[in-house]
Amino acid sequence: MRVIVVDYGMGNLWSVVNALQYLGANARTSDNPAEIPDADALVLPGVGSFRSAMQALRERGLDDAIHEAVDIRGKKILGVCLGFQMLAQFGTEDGGERGLGYLPGAVEYFARASDPSLKLPHIGFNRVYFSSNAPLFRGLESGAYFYFVHSYRLLPGDMPGEVATATYGETFVSAYSRGNIFGAQFHPEKSQTNGLILLRNFLDS
């Protein structure tokens, strides 16, 4: 399986490629929009801020390439951390920016209202809760630990698809899948064997 990890110039792409290659996938990075639609699967990683990442994606024409691969050719995509957030409609970080629009809702800063002493970012292994038919979590039990590092989150409003949650001060969307759209707020490539199982499920889906 040819997997392209989308490179928009901002992040640590090696960890994701390393984990996918370990599982046997033919994974590499690319920043060339012409190559993106030809991959069998895409991974959209991410560090940095929502706004600068979306701008970097657009400057390179990678947003259109992703839409062509996913919307027209039906290729599957996995967004990781900020890459997951970028699948949403909107992100409020740094003044706000439109996302790729696959998930309803806006990605916002964690609310500290319930607990002013809540430390941010949310860093570490936390439990992820999901339904037994969530394809990304096949072979795992609800409550499995995954590694998070983020300060912005998407709330689980009324959205279609499989929504996994986690709780840190409030309950937020920790993973998502619907058709060929997959996303994880945590870092599966950094979540020990639980993350490798999830990535294998994505490759096999």
Add this chain to the structure above:
Amino acid sequence: MLRKRIIFTLLYDSGQFVLSRNFRLQKVGDLAWLNRNYNFSQIAFHIDELIVLDVSRGPRNLQGFCETLRTLSQGCFAPIAAGGGIRSVSEARRLLQSGADKVVVNSALFASQTLVNGMVEAFGQQCVVGSVDLKRSSTGHYVLHVENGSQAIDAPPAQALEPLSQGLVGEIYLNSMDRDGTGQGYDFEMLSALPPQWSTPIILAGGVGNSQHLMAGLQDHRVDAVATAHLFNFVGDGLAKARSNIVSSGLSLADWPALDSLALQGSGSVS
């Protein structure tokens, strides 16, 4: 429920991993030594995170450090933070391209806000770990040190660390120079030297000699992660044993299935 983390710190000086005692270094061995004595690809599954610091006392060789990092990261599916002597955003980017997920900065926190801000802008605040070295003066006050502990900062920690308490960095690595490598346990009083209203995650370091010391750190409500850099105290399967000791005494840590039970390598769809 968010679990606290156990972090293993590797200290690197010019191609060798070293043991540090009060910031004086003793060379222990190279990557081959580490693999022989730690079976590193297995050990990485018994920690929550890895930190690799280039503490070279002579001129640093970034290329060599990045190659070591790349090798370490190949069998490691846990987060890795790396740093030591980073002087520019492009140097930080090279660490991130070599397997690091986060970059650790120390001297630049107090010398070059431009560099820290540049890193935050490029990679996000969650990607930057502030390394804070504290040493007690003869009068009992804590004094901040930079440049591998060789230079003192005049301003008191509660003042100089204020930007770090307000989200300049994603977390701090708080290390006791007095306890470093002594095996006497953590210095919890250091935590009182931080500014009040602290809301940045804290990794506590310096002084761990055994799993009870790690446990004491995990039980302190101000601490978010505990680290040890002692290459000899946890040699062999010491880290795995420490983790299981801590869990058997009733503290919850994150868990995941053992790698051997899964046959994951090369198992993903390759059609």
